[in-house]
Amino acid sequence: xxxxxxxxxxxxxxxxSGRIGTAILxxxxxxxxxxxxxLADPVVMPDVVAGATPPSAAHPLGTDHLNRDVLSRxxxxxxxxxxxxALAVLLALTAGxxxxxxxxYFGGWIDALLMRVVDxxxxxxxxxxxxxxxxxxxRIPLYALVLVLGTTGWFATSRLVRGEVLRLKQEPFVTxxxxxxxxxxxxxxxxxxxxxxxxxxxxxxxxxxxxxLLESGLSFxxxxxxxxxxxxGGMVLDARPLLLSAPWTAIxxxxxxxxxxxxxxxxxxxxxxxxxxxxA
Amino acid sequence: xxxxxxxxxxxxxFPAPAGRLAVPVDGVSLTLARGETxxxxxxxxxxxSLTALALLRLVPPPGRIAPGSRILxxxxxxxxxxxxxxxxxxGGRIGIVFQDAxxxxxxxxxxxxxxxxxxxxxxxxxxxxxxxxxxxxLNEVGIPEPAVRFAAYPHELSGGLRQRALIAIxxxxxxxxxxxxxxxxxxxxxxxxxxxxxxxxxxxxRGMAVLLIAHDLGLVAGxxxxxxxxxxxxxxxxxxxxxxxxxxxxxxTQALFRSIPRIDTPVERLSPIGGGVPSPDAWPAACRFHPRxxxxxxxxxxxxxxxxxxxxxxxVRCWLAVREKR
Amino acid sequence: MTAPLLEVRxxxxxxxxxxxxxxxxxxxxxxxxxxxxxxHGETxxxxxxxxxxxSTVGRTILRLTPATAGSVRFAxxxxxxxxxxxxxxxxxxxxxxxxxxxxSLDPRMNLGRAVAEGLEIHRLVPPREIxxxxxxxxxxxxxxxxxxxxxxxxxxxxxRQRIGIARALAxxxxxxxxxxxVSALDVSVQAQVLNLLADLQKARGLAFLFIAHDxxxxxxxxxxxxxxxxxxxxxxxxxxxxxxxxxxxxTQALLSAVPVPDPARQRVRIVLxxxxxxxxxxxxxCPFHSRxxxxxxxxxxxxxxxxxxxxxxxMVACHHAEYAxxxxxxxxVP
Numbered sequence: 029x030x031x032x033x034x035x036x037x038x039x040x041x042x043x044x045s046g047r048i049g050t051a052i053l054x055x056x057x058x059x060x061x062x063x064x065x066x067l068a069d070p071v072v073m074p075d076v077v078a079g080a081t082p083p084s085a086a087h088p089l090g091t092d093h094l095n096r097d098v099l100s101r102x103x104x105x106x107x108x109x110x111x112x113x114a115l116a117v118l119l120a121l122t123a124g125x126x127x128x129x130x131x132x133y134f135g136g137w138i139d140a141l142l143m144r145v146v147d148x149x150x151x152x153x154x155x156x157x158x159x160x161x162x163x164x165x166x167r168i169p170l171y172a173l174v175l176v177l178g179t180t181g182w183f184a185t186s187r188l189v190r191g192e193v194l195r196l197k198q199e200p201f202v203t204x205x206x207x208x209x210x211x212x213x214x215x216x217x218x219x220x221x222x223x224x225x226x227x228x229x230x231x232x233x234x235x236x237x238x239x240x241l242l243e244s245g246l247s248f249x250x251x252x253x254x255x256x257x258x259x260x261g262g263m264v265l266d267a268r269p270l271l272l273s274a275p276w277t278a279i280x281x282x283x284x285x286x287x288x289x290x291x292x293x294x295x296x297x298x299x300x301x302x303x304x305x306x307x308a
Numbered sequence: 309x310x311x312x313x314x315x316x317x318x319x320x321x322f323p324a325p326a327g328r329l330a331v332p333v334d335g336v337s338l339t340l341a342r343g344e345t346x347x348x349x350x351x352x353x354x355x356x357s358l359t360a361l362a363l364l365r366l367v368p369p370p371g372r373i374a375p376g377s378r379i380l381x382x383x384x385x386x387x388x389x390x391x392x393x394x395x396x397x398x399g400g401r402i403g404i405v406f407q408d409a410x411x412x413x414x415x416x417x418x419x420x421x422x423x424x425x426x427x428x429x430x431x432x433x434x435x436x437x438x439x440x441x442x443x444x445x446l447n448e449v450g451i452p453e454p455a456v457r458f459a460a461y462p463h464e465l466s467g468g469l470r471q472r473a474l475i476a477i478x479x480x481x482x483x484x485x486x487x488x489x490x491x492x493x494x495x496x497x498x499x500x501x502x503x504x505x506x507x508x509x510x511x512x513x514r515g516m517a518v519l520l521i522a523h524d525l526g527l528v529a530g531x532x533x534x535x536x537x538x539x540x541x542x543x544x545x546x547x548x549x550x551x552x553x554x555x556x557x558x559x560x561t562q563a564l565f566r567s568i569p570r571i572d573t574p575v576e577r578l579s580p581i582g583g584g585v586p587s588p589d590a591w592p593a594a595c596r597f598h599p600r601x602x603x604x605x606x607x608x609x610x611x612x613x614x615x616x617x618x619x620x621x622x623x624v625r626c627w628l629a630v631r632e633k634r
Numbered sequence: 635m636t637a638p639l640l641e642v643r644x645x646x647x648x649x650x651x652x653x654x655x656x657x658x659x660x661x662x663x664x665x666x667x668x669x670x671x672x673x674h675g676e677t678x679x680x681x682x683x684x685x686x687x688x689s690t691v692g693r694t695i696l697r698l699t700p701a702t703a704g705s706v707r708f709a710x711x712x713x714x715x716x717x718x719x720x721x722x723x724x725x726x727x728x729x730x731x732x733x734x735x736x737x738s739l740d741p742r743m744n745l746g747r748a749v750a751e752g753l754e755i756h757r758l759v760p761p762r763e764i765x766x767x768x769x770x771x772x773x774x775x776x777x778x779x780x781x782x783x784x785x786x787x788x789x790x791x792x793x794r795q796r797i798g799i800a801r802a803l804a805x806x807x808x809x810x811x812x813x814x815x816v817s818a819l820d821v822s823v824q825a826q827v828l829n830l831l832a833d834l835q836k837a838r839g840l841a842f843l844f845i846a847h848d849x850x851x852x853x854x855x856x857x858x859x860x861x862x863x864x865x866x867x868x869x870x871x872x873x874x875x876x877x878x879x880x881x882x883x884x885t886q887a888l889l890s891a892v893p894v895p896d897p898a899r900q901r902v903r904i905v906l907x908x909x910x911x912x913x914x915x916x917x918x919x920c921p922f923h924s925r926x927x928x929x930x931x932x933x934x935x936x937x938x939x940x941x942x943x944x945x946x947x948x949m950v951a952c953h954h955a956e957y958a959x960x961x962x963x964x965x966x967v968p
Contacts, residue, residue: 211755218743219742353820497892502906523821525895526894529896569825571850578825578828585820
């Protein structure tokens with residue numbers, strides 16, 4: 029049908045949205061990895077007296093209310109946000125794919141049971157679960173954030189994967205594999221998973237955007253990443269009282285969120301367009 | 309007596325990767341007179357379906373009909389029609405029946421409503437008149453209990469009945485020319501025979517011309533007056549049906565006859581045509597069949613063969629014919 | 635006389651649609667009592683139109699579809715009752731080539747791996763010999779071994795079908811089901827694949843169950859032909875007998891509808907009136923009676939199902955098979 033994964037990626041590259049999105053993401057990741065080594069330490073002694081200063085030669089994006097370099101904080105914030113997003117999505121993908129594959133392949137009561145669990149879980153809003161965690165922690169630690177975002181994000185993926193598996197089971201090549209004597213494990217890992225990978229990849233990239241927004245939202249509510257570790261959402265929260273007097277303290281972290289999510293969505297768009305057999 | 313349909317040098321282009329151009333239809337010329345059946349035969353990739361679509365200007369973008377092509381219907385140039393007139397021609401003067409009735413019919417509308425919609429698009433008629441006309445059409449195409457079937461949905465009909473309904477819709481505008489694009493490929497052999505018989509009957513009773521597109525030579529044996537064989541975007545041979553079957557002139561046609569299993573001759577090992585069908589963005593140089601031809605001459609790969617007339621309405625695109633004429 | 639390789643007795647395959655919360659339950663008997671034998675190295679052609687059940691027969695024999703009743707014996711082994719290791723062993727002896735070369739290959743697997751799969755699963759050769767074995771198979775089906783690295787979408791329909799055949803041959807079967815192997819191919823390529831199958835049969839001594847709707851195609855390879863209608867075999871005889879002296883009216887209609895590329899040959903075309911019966915509403919008595927044109931058709935045809943019986947060398951399921959229905963419509967012996 030579509031050929032190898034490499035072919036898929038190659039075709040996604042043909043779309044301008046894919047190139048732009050990937051380029052932006054690459055820059056972001058590179059900056060997040062290398063940047064902090066070249067920039068000022070974001071966790072310097074807070075200087076309330078000096079306060080927020082507008083962009084200047086010394087501080088290209090200005091400083092925040094505690095006179096900390098905004099550029100440095102945005103770049104370090106990128107590290108945190110991207111790591112959380114990547115890990116959470118990875119967790120969600122793995123769990124979702126596994127459940128979807130098993131439910132779709134075996135069908136019957138296994139499928140019914142798993143899907144009812146998913147249905148029930150989907151009925152509980154994600155944010156609600158996160159807020160419930162406040163009962164345990166006053167501020168959610170990083171590992172807990174990743175865990176919770178990951179374990180609440182796999183439901184939709186499992187549905188998606190299951191749907192793909194059900195469709196694939198009708199394909200003659202699956203019947204052919206049965207005829208040659210393929211067993212369950214081999215069927216799932218060698219035939220179903222690779223062919224279901226495409227839509228899952230698209231869902232994953234879009235999921236990254238979701239998680240970034242969620243994490244930023246939580247931090248903005250004061251419930252996510254604890255200070256002084258910089259996070260984009262947290263920076264926007266801190267910038268609230270300064271919106272009119274020092275807008276740069278809110279604009280740059282906000283823009284970072286927007287640009288990242290946009291880039292991720294562009295890549296997702298290009299991938300899903302590449303998946304469409306008609307565009308091949 | 310002038311022809312109903314006159315196609316000259318039809319050329320259809322598609323953009324291909326890496327800035328190239330694919331030309332799936334490259335210089336097709338054919339004529340069709342009233343009441344005549346012309347069969348356009350070719351394998352997949354020959355360009356026959358695109359040729360049919362071009363007659364109604366339905367070539368899917370990014371494909372386009374190249375300038376220099378001429379399509380005349382009763383002298384009227386179809387390629388320069390304004391949208392309103394084009395709509396009138398589509399269905400009103402040229403009807404088309406597609407291969408797969410399952411996907412050509414709207415599954416959410418009843419057969420009757422799709423029929424009346426077409427009827428009323430081509431002439432003024434009240435609901436009641438259109439309904440009567442529709443039921444008469446369903447009857448004409450041999451659908452039993454037409455009044456009942458009028459209210460049926462496509463999925464409630466069998467494959468054969470669906471195809472008949474599709475034919476009815478194509479006749480709704482009272483066209484002079486009916487294009488049947490592989491109308492029976494998706495049907496069982498016994499139903500196939502019924503449908504082809506129906507098309508023939510309609511042609512006679514309505515005085516239509518029929519352009520029958522097929523990939524099966526056997527299908528057209530008793531059902532066409534003339535046959536045009538297409539290969540790689542060109543017509544390589546055109547002849548009266550009897551002559552084509554008796555003594556095909558083009559090596560491709562000859563090879564085709566040798567390679568199809570027959571039921572009327574003793575069983576013998578088939579002689580397949582070596583190689584495969586070329587793709588439209590990389591046609592072979594000069595004669596497009598030369599890489600697979602078993603009678604190839606040196607000049608076939610260097611000079612494009614001319615179209616050699618053999619008799620009125622008969623021609624072949626081959627260097628061998630030039631030699632023989634001398 | 636050696637025992638037949640394959641014995642099918644009273645095979646029944648039933649589908650059920652609907653049921654709990656999904657509408658009324660409807661039973662469809664795709665295969666409704668089919669019996670035949672297949673000898674070593676023989677080709678039995680199974681012919682019928684859509685809804686005849688011919689593809690389902692093949693799938694049921696290979697345990698790709700569950701059988702409802704009846705028995706299938708392969709070289710003495712009960713196929714329908716085999717499980718686990720016994721079933722896996724059977725899979726090496728009975729294989730299938732599918733109709734659609736475009737979707738019967740995993741699009742994510744390169745051709746070499748696709749053909750090697752059977753070898754890997756059944757551990758037929760040590761891993762380091764797999765590549766050589768696969769290359770040999772490629773050559774056997776007429777493909778250059780360099781194609782091993784290619785993917786299905788990079789190949790033509792004819793090439794993919796050759797891969798499908800190579801994949802089936804990899805496990806060294808004695809019996810091959812060909813389920814419409816050339817219907818999806820271009821005319822000029824069909825001949826290539828048919829010749830290949832004929833050559834392979836000779837070289838490997840394979841038995842074929844050749845399923846098709848096109849009698850002309852089946853005739854190229856078949857020693858005997860079975861004609862199916864509505865889940866049952868209505869005629870079974872040596873190929874040339876079926877072609878030149880058909881006894882069942884449906885066979886005669888089928889033959890007369892086969893396109894013959896010779897306008898000079900005058901044939902009476904039998905055009906069947908009416909529609910084939912709906913699988914969900916099976917008619918009483920003979921399933922063909924609603925479209926039958928036999929001059930001796932009578933009430934018995936509506937009441938009593940005709941059983942397959944021998945009439946002058948042909949097995950035929952018709953109450954009036956002794957009286958040929960339409961001799962003018964048959965294909966004359968050249």
